[in-house]
Amino acid sequence: MHSYDIRARRYLFYFLLSFTILSPPVFTIAQTPALHFEGKYVYADSILGSATYQYLMEAGDTVKHGEFKFESTEEHFEESHIVEGISIAGNYSNNRKDGAWTYTHQKLKLTGIAKLKGLGVNYDANGTEFLIKASFRDGKIHGTYELVRRKVRQSNPADTLFYARLQYADGTSTGTFLGFTPNLKVNGQFDEDGFPHGDWLLVHGSGSEEQMHEMRRYDHGFFSKHFYISDEELVEIKHAGFDTVVTSGLGLLTHLRATPTYFRALDYTPLVIEHAFDDADEKAIPLDTVQTRVVQGNLFLERVFVEPAMHLGKDVWKGIGGSESLLPVKLKVREFAFSPDEFSLNQKNEKLLIETRSLIHTVIDNPAMEVSRFMNPEVGFYYGVLGIYQQNLEKISPVVRFLADTAAEYIDHDAILFHNVHQIRYPEAVEYQYQDEPQARHYAFPPELKATDTRVLHKHLNIVYTDVNRILKILEKAVQNYEIQGELARKERNLIEVRDSVIRLFMDVDSSDDYNEFHRYLRDSLQYFMEYSFAEYAKHSSSERVANIDAVQDCYTYLLTIYETIANYHEKLDKLDQEYTRSVWNPYTFTHMEERVKSRLYDVFENLLLPFVWKDIRENISCDTLPGKLQQLDALLVRMTDLRWKDTKDMERKLRRARKDIPTSLEILGLRQQIKW
């Protein structure tokens, strides 16, 4: 029995072996030979990576057929170990995309320590991932289409930042739409022709944030009504310049593919809510909040409608071919086209505006003018005139730019101008300073303007442009006189640059990350000091200015460094705060609780001495006093650091008796010598 069993197994083995050896040629003969490519590949004409794919050769041409995979990785090791990669994978059928496809872009920063895995090294990574999952049929998007942007934390997908899911049938969006971000959820649907249709619900807000239910009603691609829902009541959001579209008849609608211009046009329309609430305090959402959330909704829909297949400025599917372009979503809109004359005037108005503002800037930013206006009353006067022109041009600017934007043709621009009417008025006289004395002088400005008409705007801008040119000619002589002073002029140009840099920094014009409340606390005093000290300097004669300029320059440069110094104080105070904070385990609640140690001492520091020192700095800003004042601040911080680990019971008892008296408190802390009262 046993030997029979072994023999039978042996026969079976030989049978299977011979079947295995003989069978591949049989199957190979039965199907068309598929070739395999593996090697370097350029995606979208610019991104080098590697690809593996199967293909057929037909009439000397490569026909992709079967699986395709492209991967590209770029390492930015100079930039803190950042790795950026693109991968695309899917299936071709006779050179046409078919079946499921994915596009992935990852930007990851390596974190943690290296881990050996086999003969490789693994790192955890944090960053972001952008993903498109698509389904194709014969080169057209067909089926579910998903866009995802999410965070990657410790090499795992974490928070989803953006999600959109559309349905396509042969390249046309149809069926339901679902999308969300952390603060917004969107539900909607498309009709069979690919137009958004019916009520699109946008739910704004998450967590503890108050929610707003926004509803956009599309009539086969035409954005016809807009509401928000308050206690099941529809509150209509009217768009000035847009609701007039509804009433102007639906037979004249233009079909278009969604563009940024369309959404820009929506952003131009001012919102109007005229709803009569039963209890306005309870239900009404402030218009600013509605406006902000509508803009957020626009941004979300723009991302989906305009660029469903775009990433980093590229059509992700076009880069490897085999499919038709995925076009933006179709919409309908009423066009309010400008006549050729109006269009031409609008473009001219924008050009006039830019040129006039540029001319004014050449004067305002000119250090020669900046100095001369304190010395020469004529320059001071015209400098004031140009300042008024500059302010009014700022006010006109949005209107001019709106009319010059093609987005204005998607909405009733006349209605918007009527709503956004900007009345420009000019004063009778110009006020300016000379020799520390306020002066006033009459000037014949153009008549007041209501910016509601292209032609009126054009006439006004022409008058201003001509007048500014005339003023510039008058000022040229003063500038020439100044420029010939050569070296002094060059130094003063630098001086003004440094002065303006200091003011910009302390006013946080560039929204710097290290700007803190101490900068904010000092900014008005500092700006006053800068302007006052410059005016004081500028009113001297040339010879006196030559003697003084280096000292003023040093002062302004020192104030630049002070910005950095103050930026660091925040960190120092945070550290001190941590140092005076103790974490204590509470065995009843099973939690760590933080508490202030030496609370009386810290309270005196935080609420009495620190404000006193900062106030002293703010009220005495000058280049002579500032170094000493900052030393006082440092002395206070160092003393507090020292006291943390010293026995301060006696000191705290005395502080209690001192009843928040500053000199006594300084005395108790041993700072009477360092900090002057």
Next chain:
Amino acid sequence: MCIAVIKKLHFSYLFLCLVSTAGFFHPAIGQSERPDQSLTQPTTTATWNGLYGKFRLGNRLYWDAQFHYRRVSSDDTPLVGRMGQIYNRHALNYQVNDRLAVALGGVLRLNFTPDPGNPAFEDMVLEPRVWHEYLFAMPFNIGMAYHRIRIEHRWSRSNDVGADWIFRNRWRYKFYMNIPLNNRKLIPGTFMFTPDVEIIMQSGKPVIDSPLEDFRVNPSIGYIHSPRLKYSVGMMYTTGQTLGAGYMYTSRWVLRTNIYLSLDFRKKQSRIPGVRLFD
């Protein structure tokens, strides 16, 4: 099973669970002199003033010291009519980790006469116990939830003159939460609401038809004064079977005030050192 249900914080399920647990012991209630339906004793009131201390002795070791001053209602004075008990509970408490603590120790309770001046009762009898406890903590988004299993081995006798000592075991399970009301965290300055339910089962030779000794519902409001000091006040309702007459249920309202102290008895040097700044 019960704990699993309770972890989901379904209080209604908890109630069902307790009822079914009591039902498990139900056959024991069947005695010969059992009335047709259960009886409830007149509701009494009491005041329990507690001082709880957990004193840190080592990195993970605490001395758990609890003291209760309990008064009970008398015929003419609710809540505080006469002395009830004085209660001392001590243990060594070991903090296994941030989510579990275990304790082992002893209790000495002083039970005062139910009828002062009546010579049929001893003025005071002692009741010693050995107890051990397993306390599990579970954080949730803003607060904490706790499961406490406490087992006590008690020797007691009634205040009747010449009464015998009896031995019983107590099986206690308590679920409670600390929910901050004016903060997102349990930090000093926080008022908190503490829902609290506890079931106390008992076993032992004298326990014939009264396994459910007590069921307590004790919601309270607490305040965290500092990491070392917490207060709470609440009104507790309790009900349970009477020993020797399982058909007879007690019913009590107890005003509870508690002070929780937590001090660090370690040497200063062994506490976390600081780091110097601005060098």
